[in-house]
Amino acid sequence: MTTTTQQSALHDPKSAGGRAGDKIFSGITLTAGIVILAILAFVALYLVIESLPALTAGEGELANGKTSFWSYVGPMMVGTLIASGVALLIATPVAVGVALFISHYSPKKLSQPIGYVIDLLAAIPSVVYGAWGMTFLGPLLVPAYRWLSENAGWIPIFAGGYSQTGRTLFTASVVLAVMVLPIITSMCREIFVQTPKLHEEAALALGATRWEMVKMAVFPFARAGIVSAVMLGLGRALGETMAVALVLSPGVLSANLISAGNQTIPAEIALNFPEAFGMRQNELIAAGLVLFVITLVVNMIARWIVSRHKEFSGAN
Amino acid sequence: MTANVKTELENKGRSRLTVGQKPRWTWAACLAGSAIVAAAVLALIGFNVAGWAVLTAVLYVISMYVATLTIENRRKATDGMWTNLVVGAFLVALLPLISVIWTVLSIGLPGLLAPGFLASDMLGVTGAVDQQSVAEGTGVLGGVKHALIGSLLITLGATVISVPIGLLTSIYLVEYSRGGVFSKAITFFVDVMTGIPSIVAGLFAAGLMMTLVGPGTNVMGFSAVLALSVLMIPVVVRSTEEMLRVVPNELREASYALGVRKWRTILKVVIPTSISGIASGVTLAIARVIGETAPILVTAGVAIQTNWNLFQDWMMSLPVYIYRQMMFPTAPSAPDPSEQRAWAAALVLIIIVMLLNLIARIVAKTFAPKKSGR
Amino acid sequence: MSKRIDAIDLNVYYGKFLAVSDVNINIEPKSVTAFIGPSGCGKTTFLRTLNRMHEVLPGARVEGKLLLDGDNIYAPGVDPVAVRSNVGMVFQRPNPFPTMTIRENVLAGLKLNGKRISKGDADAIVEKSLRGANLWNEVKDRLEKPGSGLSGGQQQRLCIARTIAVEPEVILMDEPCSALDPISTLAVEDLISELKDDYTVVIVTHNMQQAARVSDKTAFFNIAGTGKPGKLIEYAETSQIFNNPQEKSTEDYVSGRFG
Amino acid sequence: MSKRIDAIDLNVYYGKFLAVSDVNINIEPKSVTAFIGPSGCGKTTFLRTLNRMHEVLPGARVEGKLLLDGDNIYAPGVDPVAVRSNVGMVFQRPNPFPTMTIRENVLAGLKLNGKRISKGDADAIVEKSLRGANLWNEVKDRLEKPGSGLSGGQQQRLCIARTIAVEPEVILMDEPCSALDPISTLAVEDLISELKDDYTVVIVTHNMQQAARVSDKTAFFNIAGTGKPGKLIEYAETSQIFNNPQEKSTEDYVSGRFG
Amino acid sequence: GSNNPTADGGESAAAGGGELSGTISGGGASSQEAAMTAWVDGFRGVQAGATVQYNPVGSGSGREGFLAGQYVFAGSDAAMDAEELESSQDQCGPNGAFHIPGYISPVAVAFNLEGVDTLNLDAETIAAIFTGEITTWDDEAIASQNDGVELPDTPITVVHRADSSGTTENFTDYLAAAAPENWTYDVVEDWPEEIVAENAQGTQGVVGQVTATDGAITYSDASAVGDLGTVAVKVGDEYVPYSAEAASKAVENANPVEGAAENDMAVELDRDTDEAGTYPIVLVSYHIYCNDYADQETADLVKAFAEYVVSEDGQSTAEGSAGNAPISESLRERALESISGIGVQG
């Protein structure tokens, strides 16, 4: 039985053909990765090159009248972070709640249609969100702003008056929250339903209530996914131009959520790019680059948090 | 003996298992109480319906918690509270949806139903035409055919580019890379790209095409396709990656053990298992880019007539159409027709995304795991 | 700390499919009852109705009464959570929480009660439960490692430890030893004998010897054919089932002459 | 259609952790070999090295040689897929494909590899494999239903059917009967005896009787303590292992006097 | 699909005989969009085979695109500076580019005040209102110029443009020239951020905001102000309400930009003029063309289109659609002369 026709079975030509399939496929996926890397690296390169004049500009060379680039983007950076931060603070709990509702709380028959309805939120173009925020939501919130200003004015973020039109950073944040909600919900929902039945049952059999089961089996399983979903949402919130440009009544940074003022980087770009040329364009693109860096830092932190618990991945 | 137990139970009428439970009408009492208290509180500082609803809801959650806590125990109270909050989250999410949809429907529906809105473009529609139709009260002329076709072509193009690339890349990340430098680099760039302001993507695409085909000719649908792809790819990669990661390893092992090649395992086992999530992710990505305004404006320009060619001449798209009509009416002194067209176009856009979503779900359903059993 | 269980005309459905029909059974407190029967006859299904785990599956439902110390756990208004914290369960397939460490897995059920337990007490419980499941020696040095890195048998014993840590009144075990080596099996059987002093234990097993060794009474389930519901054929003292069964099919099954 | 297996100085690692060390074993073609040993001693781990499934886990690796009919399957350039299509495997935990029907699950090995087979052939294979796994009668009316709706034992038999459908030369079974009732167990044991005529069969089992009943040779693995590697203690004719073991620990283990 | 444009004045062709064909692209100021739509449509009636497309990306991007060769003509709210003119030689050959005032529009100061349709204000008062020094409508400075008008004590809400805007630039230019005491800020496209006020994106945005807010005031392209009240601006000794003629007159009397080429019609408006009947807050939006194009076909098309735009027909078509002010006869003559010089490079 010992054979000398070396490795006949393990190296047969048919198998070699199949192996080529494997090679080709992994090659294709690798190529796709390289393509993405190339595209994205190009974008980054483009941004850096276009930003350099603004980043290296000396005093008096900037077209926006500011002494330095950082005194120009600094306040907008803060504005952007506040707007998307508040948006995420609002959207994340609601989105996770909705996802849970769909995956574990709603009657099984309803969960599909409900998921569909929530996905509708993603179908609405940002211009429409902008118009809605400007004409409907803003004025609707004015009484609340008045109340906050009168009763909670001692809190810095509510200090210093309120907007008559409701076109404030908080309104913008709410609009952003509504826009990122479907992104987070949809991804969380898909992951929640993947929670192994085995683990859900393990929790229930221990006498866990539904909520305890969710805490024990669903959330740990979905942790990485939730973080990713929130990061995608954050990306959308950080990068949203048109809706913020329409909703917000921008101005200098005041960090006051309920009065006019403050500005975000994407809205600044959208509002000023059309009339910009030369150095002004470089400044705006450089502002875009700054936004990149912010996104990157936040994402790296998120990845780091997820990777700390890699050993406990849900796929095992 | 069995009969014995039966009668024993019947006689008792209630059981130890239900002892100490809050009465069934607790929720109604709490709701009514909350509503009254909320109304009373608001009466002091000025009543309004929205505030009343919010306050009632908050009070209801709290009072149910307290009631359950006192009558039953903390765990049930906590569980009940989270149930209320989860349902509440859903209701809260419905509010903006209903509001936006109502706004779009009420303003946009008449425009959508106007004869020829879907079948005509804006050729020949000038401010004078709009002024006339306002003055004479006749129907609004002009439509979205050109923008509809533009949007569909551009989005289709972007999807054709981004979905395979994004899907394959996430396969690479999940199945092939073993956490090497290269996969870290991809992850790094994908992360950065998720936050790219859309207009920057547009500028990049316009600039890239300018160097490739020269100025002037670079304004075309395909440039917009590129811009949208840059925006779409990270969303596809990141959502697909997540969906692939939660596929149980034991399924992969089962397949390998049958002598199935890795690539077939991926295509036939891993992807079908996660198809519903992938489909959702792709639809989301499409929904995200199909509504983009700024990047299309700077890459594909604007047009008043239908263009079927992605590689030549300017192209209109729905979001640009909506934005221009809304912010820069055809007749500045008579903006109503433009506004009507804008909201009707928004409605068209929403319907398209809904249909896409529906298709994705059907696709997902066809391949998805047969849900049943342990 | 133990309960009696009485099933009255219990029918168990998966959607429209009647999986187990018409079960009447009385399980005494502080006893060990074994369920035996061919694969697919509904042992697992019936076992899961005893702590209302059955209804967790979509479309699954139960008709009839199931009394726990005389209280119908399927009566309207009964909270399944309360039932389940009284009736613990070990599954056929080991299912430790992959995101928790071994230690956390053992304490998972206790944590639910929200009672603060001192680290010392917790350590004691972890050790006691793991010893009870005969796993202590193997994992005592890696309590902080994930539970999913254990071998199949280790995982199953971890699940047993997790269940006994909460000290329920009834313990249901669905083939707890099927993945275990003889030594661990022996340990678990010893554990069952010990548990019997305080708890009511119900165990599904395919192993006749095991059923004979550990149980006081044995219930034999059978199924007439595919698509037919499983039925409780015979329920009696274990010795009687194995030595002097009343039904022909029981005799065939326990003597291996079946089918 | 059968192969001999020779392991030479085989060390198996999970990352840095040496799980099984220094195994030397010769498994004859057309024979049934049983692996026995206490839980966690590395039976599964070693079994998985026989068809290169071990390396699927991140960080897992193998040192030494493993010859399949004299060809080292760990030689550079060897295609693990070729190895696996020659060496089939049934896992400890049943894992049918959730996206597939029962029928598709049985045909998975063929269909996933893109082989075209006529409907008639496919039907024949499905029936033959399901009969072989003693599952045909239970599922013949619901072949188009999802495989995940079966009972635990049914799922396991489905996995066996799936494996024999591809007709490998060596079949590895990791506790294939642990979830099965005696009748199905008997059927699978019969199947193993049949398979032996054509294939080389390796089986992990915790059931001494089973090992004694079905295997020609038995390998006893043991582990000195936690964190220590598992070792092959004794490998001989089954009758010798059970009646006249050379090692003290083997004797202790097979007689249940262990630990 | 067919939209039946009843107001298509294409028959009375002003230039050409309808034998041209091809496509030319322009881009730039969004303020010109409405007028451009009318011109593009009208030009189709004159030259059925020719297509003009215009991308309203904004003046800055339009000029940038023109200089990069992306557009063959640009629309811009501001004239190119010397540097830009010089770099235009890359695309246009040594003779560079030139400006034509294609679109003239008065910038109205519009407000929303119950029962008040028009107010008389001088430049100082306007500046004081927009800088936030005057905060209520019944302020003495306003009342003193408006005898007989019942002014409420409503607070004034200033609404300005959020985006970079040629309108803002023209408006601040007027304030800086006519009320240097009160307007201490620069002439800017972006509203000075030191002045905290409400704002909105685009002409429609500010008009919408003012319409929705009682007591609000803004500046906006006059064509869009709709039913809002407007200010008659003090020029010399009289108050001049905005009108097409008054705006046109302001451009007529403007001075050419210093050092401009002979055919370049970029102008420096005289904002603090005393000339009767002149409305000084005017936005001139230029069309920028090359003196010489690379090929004959483009040159012919551009020439024909440029001629159509300034023609009587073109200007009245735009007025009918966009509500801007048509250029005067003398401006038209000068413009046609400049346009006639368009030729081919080399």
Ligand SMILES: Nc1ncnc2c1ncn2[C@@H]1O[C@H](COP(=O)(O)OP(=O)(O)OP(=O)(O)O)[C@@H](O)[C@H]1O
């Ligand atoms: N989730 C489910 N949906 C539909 N039918 C099911 C489901 N689970 C089990 N069944 C069916 O119900 C019947 C009883 O299954 P059950 O799991 O109770 O068998 P069992 O006696 O535990 O068998 P085993 O010894 O193999 O575990 C079987 O016919 C099975 O196919």
Ligand SMILES: Nc1ncnc2c1ncn2[C@@H]1O[C@H](COP(=O)(O)OP(=O)(O)OP(=O)(O)O)[C@@H](O)[C@H]1O
């Ligand atoms: N994925 C893994 N990562 C790290 N260690 C592992 C992994 N799987 C198993 N081990 C360890 O390797 C050793 C051998 O495990 P293995 O699963 O081979 O045991 P076994 O003999 O099959 O036991 P059982 O009879 O319980 O199935 C054990 O100490 C186990 O904890």
Ligand SMILES: [Mg+2]
């Ligand atoms: Mg079972």
Ligand SMILES: [Mg+2]
């Ligand atoms: Mg094992």
Ligand SMILES: O=P([O-])([O-])[O-]
């Ligand atoms: O024409 P604008 O620059 O004011 O938009």
